[in-house]
Each structure stands twice: as C-alpha cells, then as structure tokens.
Amino acid sequence: MTPVTTKPRILIVEDENIVALDIERGLERLGYEVVGVASSGEEALHLAKNAQPELILMDIKIKGNRDGIETAEEIRKDFDIPVVFLTAYSDEGTLQRAKNVGPYGYLLKPFDETEMHLAIEVVLQKHKSNRLKEVQSQNDLNLSEERFKLFVDSNKEYALFMMDSVGNVISWNLGAERIKGYKPDEIIGKNFRVFYTDEDRMAGKPEQELELASSTGKFEEENWRVRKDGSRFWASEVITALTDEQGRLRGFGKVTRDMTAAKIAEEGLRRAIVVRDEFMSIASHELRTPLSVIALHLQMARKIREQELKSGAGSDRLLTSLDISIKSVKSLGSLIDALMDVSKIHTGRLQMNFEITDFSKLIQNTCKNFEYAFDAAKMKFDYEIDSGIFINCDLMRVEQVMVNLLSNALKYAVGSPIKVSLKADNKCAYVSVQDFGSGIPEAMQTKIFDQFERVGSPSVSGLGLGLYISKQIIEAHGGSIGVESEMGKGSIFKFDLPKEKRA
C-alpha cells in the first residue's frame, strides 16, 4: 500500500456504534482523518456541511427518514463529495440505486481494512481526476467562448447579431455597426424589420424569413437592405434559428455581409456584356448595309453588261452601278476604320502625329466639304471661322473629329440650321457646332461620349463610336470636348484644343 502522505478527511455515516468505531480505528490506522461519525441522514447532512469531509463512508441502512442512498443524493445536490457505500445487501436493486447516485464505490460488508483502503483510494483518485477534467474542460470552454466572443464582437466584415424569437435585436457587433450604421444602444431592443426596404416590409418579408428560418433551421438570401441613413446596400445574409435542447425556438442568429461593391462590379460587367452584344448587332447591321448596296450593284452591273453584249447597245447605268459600289466600299472602309480606332484606343496604340497646323484653314475646308450635303438635306449651314489660328495637332485626327460632329448634325438635327464657329485666345482654339434640333436628354449628355452609346438607338444608323473616338482624340491633344443641350431647343457641341500640346 502506498503510504498516505496528506491526511484525507473522512466522514463516517453508520448507525451501529461498534461498527462505526471499528471503521474509525481502521481509517486512522490507514492514516486518514475522521472528521465525524453520523448515525442518521440529518446528522450526516449537517456534518457534511460543517466538517467538509473529502469523502464519506456511508452505510445504506441508517436511522432517520432517509436511508444512506437518499442522504447521499441530498449531499450531492449541495456538495461535491465522493461517497463509498457500505452495505450488507448485495441485491441488484440496492446496488443499482447506489450507482445511480453517481458516486464512486461501495464496500460489501463484511470487508477488511485492505478492501476499505483500496476502495477509498480508488474513489478519491477517481474523484480527483474527474474534478481535474471538469476544471480543464470548463477552462477550455471558457477560453473558446472568450475567443468566440472576441471574434464576434470585433469582426468588422460581418454583421453578427442575435434576435429574440420575434426578431428583436438582442446583440450587436462592430461589423453590424459598420454595415448597418446603428450603434448598439440605437438598435438593441428594436425589431429587425428596420433593416428591410419599404417594399420588403410591406410584402411581409422579414416575418416570412423568420418563419422559414424557424421551420427549416436556416434562411439564406441576397437582397437589398437599408442602412440607418436610409441608403441601400446589397446584403448577403443567413438567418439561423436557435433552439434549446427540447427544440423550442429561442431566437435567431443573423449574419450579414455587405456585398454592394461586388454587386456593382457584377452589374457593371453584365452591362458591359449587354452593351457589347448590342454593339455587335449594330455593327453587323451597319456593315451589311453598304455590303447590300455593293452586292446588288455589282449583280446589276453584270446583268447590264451581259445585256449590252447581247444587244450591242451601251448605257451609263453600268457606270452608275460601279460608282455607287465604289462609294459603298469607301463607307465600309470608314466603318472598319472606326472599329480599328476603338481597338487602338483599347490597346493604347492610338498615335498622334503632331505638327503646327493652320487650324483655321482645316476647319474652313472641312465645312466647305459639307456644304453640298447640308444643301441636299435642305439645312441652312453657316460657319464663322476666325482666320490665322495655328495649333500643334494631328491634322488628320482633328479633321476626323470635325467630320464626326458635322455628320452627326446632318444625321440627328434633321432639317435644323447648323452654325459652326472657330475662335481662339492666346492659349486655346475653341470650336462649336450648334444645331436647333430636338436636343439630348440630360442623362444621355455624358453617355454619348462613351463607346457604343447612341441617341435614339438602334433605329438611327451609325456604330455609336464617333463621339467616343472624338473624345479620345481631343483628350490626346490635351483638350476637352462636351455638349450643352436643352430638350426642344437644340445642342451645342464644343471642343477646345491648346495651341501648344500640354504635357
């Protein structure tokens, strides 16, 4: 036997004095300290409280209203003291009852000192290690709860909060504060309905979501939610029903992420795809129109020539067809040029060849070239060009901008008079092209300088690239281009170019 180094304190509960004394002596011999002897349950309870034994040797059959097992149960409610039962009964029922109390051992009477010593030591050891485990696991639990709480409280990425069973907010973390804009004291106790849009509240969505969460355990969705300041954000959320061990609903946990940035990026992408697809359809339509003309005229030319060869006669119809075909090939070419320009812009390869240019002459000539077209369209066309303005620019590219603005005037301001003006101060040259047409809606005024955007698409012909390319050209010169327009009154397209290219 290992010697007992410290003296464990033992309470004896035994109503037969001689047996009690015998056990007491035995215990002392084994090196234990007997803190008392009780002969009834009541006495045992009293001593357990006051003498604070570390172990109780408990006879099952004792005096009083309670037997040993009942007394042990009583004691266990209040004190964590291991019990070794002493019993003369070896019937299963009694032993089972003793075991159910959850204590640690029993000795069948009669027992000798060694048996007693062994039983006591085993129980003490078991008790000690159980206790250690409990403390350990409690510590672990405390630690992980602590960590979890810290994680929840300090998490800024996620709004993590709890609600009671009807959706009133009962906890609030930093993320919730950041995403939804409420301080804890502003929201705790309030119903989570305030996070929903008016439409969703009207439709009863908050209640439906709790209903779904409680019936299926979880509800997930992505949708618009409202911040404290009324602004909307795209939320990805999960509502989890929290139930107790009996399965009764205790409340809800809610995790929300602000996915607005991702949503905007996604919609931007979607929009870009739609715009691109629309453009592809417009481009194919635009390219096919001159192709139709060319194909038909070449077929007609062939037919005419065939007939001429048969009849020996000649006509200028053949020349007309060929002329129109040649013109259409040119317009096809300029459509392809525009596509190439955009491709160059996208890859940063739109090169400018700067040279000192007589800008007055350039604008003057371009306008002159349009006189015939405006005349044919029965549109009054005036230009007021200050002479002697020289700037450092890419002549071809600037001409391209001017041609684009005049073509647009011809195309969009049907029947309206057109006025062109060129002025300059010592820094810049200023060009404006004014029409008195239907005007451009405000929402479109900046969009028309984006690629593939057109006013009144898709019925008006054109690729919708002209103003986009023009803007890139003007900006490559360090200048700016824009439009002033009023519905029903007309539009003024303006651009300015620095005389010397800015760095």
Add this chain to the structure above:
Amino acid sequence: MIGSMECGTVLIVEDNDVLLETFKYVVESEGYHVLTAKNGKEALAVLEVTPHPCLILLDMFMPVMDGWEFLNQIKLKEGDLIVSLPIVICSAAGEQKLAETAKEVSGYLKKPVDMDVLINTVKKFCNPIQKNNGATVSN
C-alpha cells in the same frame, strides 16, 4: 390601266438612302413602279395616297418610326390582328424578334440582299406594269 394603278406597285421602306435607291433601281429594272419611304411614318403617309401596293419591302431598324411600330399602326388601322397587306421584312440581324415578326407577315429577306432573291420575291407578289424583256429599262 387607270383602275389598277396600284397593280405592279412596290413600296420600299428603308432609312439608308443609298440602299433605298439601290433597291428602287433593281426593282424598277424589272418593270415595277416603285414608291419609297425612309421610315414608318413616311410609309403610312404613302399608304394614305396609295393604300394597296402589291408589295411592301420593309426595313425594321429605322429612325422616327421603326418597322414594328409601322406594323402596329397598320394593324390598328385595319382593326385586325393579322396584317393583310403583302409585306416582306428586310433586315440584317437574325434576331428572335425578327423571326417572330417574319411569321406575322408574308416573308423575310436577309441583308445583304441577293439581287435574284429580291427580284424573285417581288415577282412572287406582283406582275410588272410593263413587260420588261430585260434589255434596258425605260424611265
């Protein structure tokens, strides 16, 4: 022939000037009388004067009034769900929308239009005003 003035008349609706003139040229060369319109609105105005051309060649994408709106207006006018005038729509894009519209009308010409296909389409719906043996077209 006074009583049947519109016999042999084709109305071509197309916003692109050059293409419109080209269609006109090809169809006229087969001996038909051609009326032109640059959008749906103009076409409706032409129909006010000449209500029964033997064929309308209709572009769909046009400014002011596109082909679809033109078809709606005709339906409203005739108080009918089905357009009873012989109309052949003419467009580049092979969209679903066009395919559906094509079912409502008499036919569909795909751009770029082949000369023989164009001529045969017109021939299917009307007889030329003057027999043209193909030598030259008298204006």
